[in-house]
Amino acid sequence: MKNSIYTLLILLLFSCKSQQVSAQYSMQNLTPFIGTWEYQEGNQIFRVTIYEDNLHLKGDYWLIEVINGAETILYESDYYAPGTDFHWGYTIFGGSNDGNLMGAKIDDNSIGYENGVASRKRKRGSLSLTIQQQSCLNCPVTAEWKVTELQGLKITGESENYNIPKDIIMTKME
Amino acid sequence: MVQESDFTFYTFKVYTVTEGNEFYNLVVKVNNQEEIVGSEFLEYIPSLEWMADSNLPFTGYVKLIENNFLSLDELFVQKSTGLCVTGAVGSWECAAGNPHSPSDCKDDDTNPNGSCDACGAVYYIDLTYGPCPETIDAGDSPGSGGFPVNDGGGGSSGGGGSSTIPSRPCDGLDDGNIGVSDNADCIALDEEELGRIRECRKITELLDDPLNEDFKDNLIELSSQPNLNLDYEKSVSIFENETALGERQGNSENPFVDILDNPTNKYKSIVHTHPNIDGGTLSVFSPNDLIAIAKIIYNNKATNKFVAFLTTKKGTQYALTINNPTKFVDFFYSQFFDNVTEVTSSDPFATMENTNRYYESKTAFDNTFDKYFNPKLNSKIKKTDTNNENVLKEFLNYMDEADAGFTLFDASSTQSGEPPFTSFRRIRLKNGEVERDYTCK
Numbered sequence: 001m002k003n004s005i006y007t008l009l010i011l012l013l014f015s016c017k018s019q020q021v022s023a024q025y026s027m028q029n030l031t032p033f034i035g036t037w038e039y040q041e042g043n044q045i046f047r048v049t050i051y052e053d054n055l056h057l058k059g060d061y062w063l064i065e066v067i068n069g070a071e072t073i074l075y076e077s078d079y080y081a082p083g084t085d086f087h088w089g090y091t092i093f094g095g096s097n098d099g100n101l102m103g104a105k106i107d108d109n110s111i112g113y114e115n116g117v118a119s120r121k122r123k124r125g126s127l128s129l130t131i132q133q134q135s136c137l138n139c140p141v142t143a144e145w146k147v148t149e150l151q152g153l154k155i156t157g158e159s160e161n162y163n164i165p166k167d168i169i170m171t172k173m174e
Numbered sequence: 175m176v177q178e179s180d181f182t183f184y185t186f187k188v189y190t191v192t193e194g195n196e197f198y199n200l201v202v203k204v205n206n207q208e209e210i211v212g213s214e215f216l217e218y219i220p221s222l223e224w225m226a227d228s229n230l231p232f233t234g235y236v237k238l239i240e241n242n243f244l245s246l247d248e249l250f251v252q253k254s255t256g257l258c259v260t261g262a263v264g265s266w267e268c269a270a271g272n273p274h275s276p277s278d279c280k281d282d283d284t285n286p287n288g289s290c291d292a293c294g295a296v297y298y299i300d301l302t303y304g305p306c307p308e309t310i311d312a313g314d315s316p317g318s319g320g321f322p323v324n325d326g327g328g329g330s331s332g333g334g335g336s337s338t339i340p341s342r343p344c345d346g347l348d349d350g351n352i353g354v355s356d357n358a359d360c361i362a363l364d365e366e367e368l369g370r371i372r373e374c375r376k377i378t379e380l381l382d383d384p385l386n387e388d389f390k391d392n393l394i395e396l397s398s399q400p401n402l403n404l405d406y407e408k409s410v411s412i413f414e415n416e417t418a419l420g421e422r423q424g425n426s427e428n429p430f431v432d433i434l435d436n437p438t439n440k441y442k443s444i445v446h447t448h449p450n451i452d453g454g455t456l457s458v459f460s461p462n463d464l465i466a467i468a469k470i471i472y473n474n475k476a477t478n479k480f481v482a483f484l485t486t487k488k489g490t491q492y493a494l495t496i497n498n499p500t501k502f503v504d505f506f507y508s509q510f511f512d513n514v515t516e517v518t519s520s521d522p523f524a525t526m527e528n529t530n531r532y533y534e535s536k537t538a539f540d541n542t543f544d545k546y547f548n549p550k551l552n553s554k555i556k557k558t559d560t561n562n563e564n565v566l567k568e569f570l571n572y573m574d575e576a577d578a579g580f581t582l583f584d585a586s587s588t589q590s591g592e593p594p595f596t597s598f599r600r601i602r603l604k605n606g607e608v609e610r611d612y613t614c615k
Contacts, residue, residue, distance in 0.1 A: 152461065153466035
């Protein structure tokens with residue numbers, strides 16, 4: 001008896017999740033934004049730190065109250081779940097193509113911070129940080145900070161407004 | 175096997191990965207000249223009663239699917255020699271060439287970080303042909319016949335069978351010691367082929383259902399110029415066990431419209447607009463659209479046949495289905511929590527520790543968002559881009575890179591006078607270009 005075997009191939013393609021992280025920006029264009037930026041109004045300071053990670057720009061922010069030179073943190077973006085070592089992580093993620101304009105996604109996770117961690121709300125936005133032309137040689141570097149809405153479906157109950165500043169001039173501190 | 179007047183029908187069971195209890199048969203029609211004159215796939219969605227006792231006559235839902243997957247000439251070339259299929263055996267081979275299923279990675283196909291490096295796997299089924307017996311149990315009922323595959327993890331479902339199971343692996347094709355024919359052929363049945371039909375049917379069943387006629391009318395109405403010229407978005411939702419539609423609208427010049435993430439009944443479908451807002455709107459789904467849908471699915475508030483529709487001022491219409499809810503939720507997981515305590519709360523759908531899931535999602539989502547959607551930089555998908563095909567191509571690149579378990583269909587008109595949302599063509603990238611490779615029937 002002569003048998004023939006035919007093979008029916010059933011291709012079940014189980015793709016592994018892509019974890020490609022492509023570097024999109026040059027270090028040269030990222031460098032001008034790296035550091036600490038501040039905006040002060042009255043005795044409150046809105047402080048932002050920007051750092052480079054894997055050729056992207058990431059950042060965190062704080063709202064700080066200053067009384068008699070002593071700083072008290074009112075809120076911080078990279079906050080912890082009470083009693084755990086789990087924290088939010090960075091809230092700013094983006095880059096720059098030219099060293100003048102930084103574009104990033106930003107999470108405002110400070111909405112409702114006054115009522116405790118479990119009451120905090122989040123609102124995503126688009127951040128631009130545009131370095132301004134310096135008017136004098138030794139003037140501090142300043143940049144315009146703008147936060148705008150992202151397009152899309154929005155879950156009912158999501159905040160209409162941001163808690164973080166939307167349009168300010170920030171000064172580079174270091 | 176069933177004999178009916180001048181034709182003989184041979185039924186074969188098809189083993190494949192399924193989402194639910196459905197299973198498939200391949201039916202081949204042969205005339206009295208022993209010529210194959212047709213073939214069809216039948217999909218069976220059994221009732222709960224039949225699932226409880228598969229010895230009963232089949233009850234449930236049966237759907238006919240035209241066979242354009244298999245070349246019958248290749249499959250049944252042996253018919254003329256008088257040979258019959260006498261058995262089958264299945265085996266996995268991962269992309270690294272090792273004999274195991276994708277869920278069972280071995281040390282020799284992992285990368286230095288320990289995760290699976292073999293992005294793909296092939297499931298082989300050997301059909302053994304031999305002389306036809308006098309009587310054949312060809313499996314012409316869902317619960318019997320066919321040729322069961324001893325795979326050790328093939329993910330198949332449906333009825334069983336009692337045929338002999340040879341133990342010969344597929345790679346025996348190259349082994350001269352086991353008497354394999356030198357000129358044996360191979361043909362391919364892609365799981366994707368069945369998958370795209372499954373996704374298609376979510377759309378066609380929704381829109382063919384007379385109960386959903388009002389919702390279907392809304393798809394057309396929202397695509398009219400008066401609606402797309404508005405400076406605010408609109409959405410219409412349809413829910414399980416509800417006749418009333420959920421209609422919502424956004425605020426003037428604000429590029430969003432809100433939807434409930436925890437309604438009483440599950441969403442069957444949502445349509446929303448990207449209208450004429452100053453500065454332009456995207457011609458494809460936005461990341462926020464996808465995040466909102468993921469939140470609904472995470473909340474278990476979408477049916478498993480959920481469809482999202484989009485109609486835009488730029489003249490595009492799309493339908494989106496979720497082919498893998500776990501992947502979909504995992505990819506957007508980090509984006510739909512308000513605060514860290516929500517992440518650390520218990521999660522019945524967790525696929526890994528919540529915090530790891532959060533950080534993995536955050537990395538994957540943010541990297542792809544920055545590459546494709548960062549609105550402040552010259553990202554690949556821009557609301558100012560009026561080249562819809564270019565935007566679509568980049569969106570498909572985004573889908574490929576995200577690997578987030580959703581399928582996209584072009585729902586625009588295919589000819590003059592035809593309303594949108596009449597024809598649905600599956601869209602994917604092929605060799606880096608947009609391909610509308612399959613029209614839903």
